[in-house]
Amino acid sequence: MNTKQLQYFLATAEQGSITAAARELDVAQPAISLQLANLEHELKIKLFERDFRGVELTEAGRCFEEHARIILTQINAAKADLMGSKKDCKGKVVVGLSQSCCNVLSIELLTELEHRFANVELSFRIGPSMAVEQWFNDEEVDIALSFNPAGINATQRSIPLIRENLYLYISHHPKNPAYSELALYGSIHFRDLQHYDIFMPVEQDAMYRLLTEQAQKSGIKLKPKNAFGQLMTTLHYVTQGFGLAVLPSSGAFHLETSNQIRAINIVQPALQRDVYLQMIEKKSQDVAVISVFELIREVTASMHNQQFWRGSLLDKKYARPSRMQLETLAAG
Structure with missing residues (x-):
């Protein structure tokens, strides 16, 4: 639509x-x-x-x-x-974010920015969650997408953006015999993840902390497999059938839509994490920074509406009714 x-x-x-x-x-x-x-x-x-x-x-x-x-x-x-502020909207804006967030936002964000604000130069600084938090607190970026509001200076502007779902990703044709049974799974209990080697980021990363904390609550121990630092390299191994990874849809939607990878729902419990959008307080009057901040909110709503970034949209400003909601309303 x-x-x-x-x-x-x-x-x-x-x-x-x-x-x-x-x-x-x-x-x-x-x-x-x-x-x-x-x-x-x-x-x-x-x-x-x-x-x-x-x-x-x-x-x-x-x-x-x-x-x-x-x-x-x-x-x-x-x-x-x-x-409204287009005439005065110019300058450079630096956004710090994870590889998965960049994957789902970057193309549409840059396209819309070029169309609306040709005089704004947008730069992405991409890294693990702890690096993004540090860049933001050191004011090396103007805007950040973070998974840990406690790690952000309380004086900065922050809004909850989306509560993203996490999935177990697997190739349609796993080459490792240990994964072959998963090829038919539509969902998997979190406890059952203990039986598989799973690509995981470094220990300081928010994803690693989330998985290990949930494993402790469930009384299990996961078998982490070192990722390659770059998300696309890790995903290449997964698509080739040599590994498994727990990721949000934002990091893998392009491979799902091209049928190179498949998402398995994680249940009991379902895994989710909140993404927060932050702006440096002293930039709150900068028209270019404000425009990019608002555009990220709008593009997030768009990607969520298209099911590329799945989960619960927490920021409702640019939310649109989904096709399912419209069909339900039309049915009476």
């Missing part, structure tokens, strides 16, 4: 015909028809009844119309917040 589809949908609903909507928007009629068909296919909902006189909203379409207007209003408000 994208803004163009929502705009075409609302124009067609208001005009009562695709032809009239095409004239109103100065867009070719086939383009509108195609986008509406794609929208109905994605939602699995029939939005319009069509006849020789034009189109009329179905009951589901009328329900969706209300949400479409809310979504576009939120998007436009977000753009207005950012674009």
Whole structure:
């Protein structure tokens, strides 16, 4: 679902015909028809009844119309917040974040920034969680995504961003016989992780602490396998069938969508961790830093909506109704 589809949908609903909507928007009629068909296919909902006189909203379409207007209003408000200071928005902004957060945010963040704020130079400083926390406390970065609010200076601005789900990742074709049984698993109890070698980061990292603390609570001992420092190198070993890794979807969604890797749900208990977005207090009046801060919030909501960053979205400012929510509402 994208803004163009929502705009075409609302124009067609208001005009009562695709032809009239095409004239109103100065867009070719086939383009509108195609986008509406794609929208109905994605939602699995029939939005319009069509006849020789034009189109009329179905009951589901009328329900969706209300949400479409809310979504576009939120998007436009977000753009207005950012674009209002566009003329003065220039400078360099440094963001500290983990490899997994960078993986899910970087491309869309850079694309949107180039489109909206061409005079802002964005630089990523990527490292393990303890390094990101140190950079932020030493004010070597302007913005940070952290997993440990206690490790952040209390005077800095901080908001909970997302509570991300953690999964056990495995190749579709594991070459290690010890992993072959996992190829059929949809979920695994946390206690059962003790039977497998799992790639884990250094002991000071937030992920290592989370896993070992939960292992202590569960009365088990994990068998850590040293990761390679670079997430992509570790994931390469996993996709090739030579290892397992516990990661959030943010770190591996691109490999999931290309069917190179598979996520197994961890249950009893499910594993989650909170991601916090921080801004250096003295940068709170810097237009470029504020714009990037807000854009990270918006892009996070977008990636969550697309299920690339799975979990509970804690920051609701740019939240959009999911397809499941819309289908439930349309069903009554």
